[in-house]
Amino acid sequence: xxxxxxxxxxxxxxxxxxxxxxxxxxxxxxxxxxxxxxxxxxxxxxxxxxxxxxxxxxxxxxxxxxxxxxxxxxxxxxxxxxxxxxxxxxxxxxxxxxxxxxxxxxxxxxxxxxxxxxxxxxxxxxxxxxxxxxxxxxxxxxxxxxxxxxxxxxxxxxxxxxxxxxxxxxxx
Numbered sequence: 001x002x003x004x005x006x007x008x009x010x011x012x013x014x015x016x017x018x019x020x021x022x023x024x025x026x027x028x029x030x031x032x033x034x035x036x037x038x039x040x041x042x043x044x045x046x047x048x049x050x051x052x053x054x055x056x057x058x059x060x061x062x063x064x065x066x067x068x069x070x071x072x073x074x075x076x077x078x079x080x081x082x083x084x085x086x087x088x089x090x091x092x093x094x095x096x097x098x099x100x101x102x103x104x105x106x107x108x109x110x111x112x113x114x115x116x117x118x119x120x121x122x123x124x125x126x127x128x129x130x131x132x133x134x135x136x137x138x139x140x141x142x143x144x145x146x147x148x149x150x151x152x153x154x155x156x157x158x159x160x161x162x163x164x165x166x167x168x169x170x171x172x
Contacts, residue, residue, distance in 0.1 A: 007131045015124040018083075025087045038089040039170065042082045043163035049078040050156035057149060069133070075152075076130065082159070099169050108165050115158040122151045 056071035098108050125148040132141035 003135065007135070011124055011127040011131065014127060018123055019120045022083070022087055026090050028091050030091050032092055034088070034092055037170075038085050039163055039167070042085040042089070043160050045078050045082040045085070046156045046159035046163075049075050049082065050153055050160070052078065053149060053153050053156065072130070072133070076126065079126070079152075079156075096166055096169050096171070098166055100165075104165075108162070111158050111165070112162050115155060115162055118151055119155045119159075122148070122155055125151055 052071050052075040056068050056075060059065075059071060060068040098105065098112075100108065125144065129141060129144045129148040132138075132144060
């Protein structure tokens, strides 16, 4: 089996397993009280991810490939950390209801739903983009990165927006 075939199987597996695991873990409730309130922490991680993605694109455009590589690895690490903290929060806390009325409610749900759907859709894009980089398929990497970057950036930014919009309704 070729290296590319192995990577492709891993990408497919992770693209299916991660969303399924998250969905399953949302049904698990742990009766523990966390020492910190996680939503502002993982929202901040989303903000950091957005900045890292922007700086990463700027660095590659300036020919700073090593910096680009390191920023992208850090972006992936931040996204993984976000996901772990997000799932942990939802395993230990009840979901917060968005209580605003009027058209802002529809704006919130549009942003939330698009954020969730695209956060699932971006997983294979990120993985394929990364694999094409580490296997030195630079032209193919560039082609998919054109799609991966705006999707991933949207997910990171809307994660912060969703937090800011729902923050007044958290029971601290």
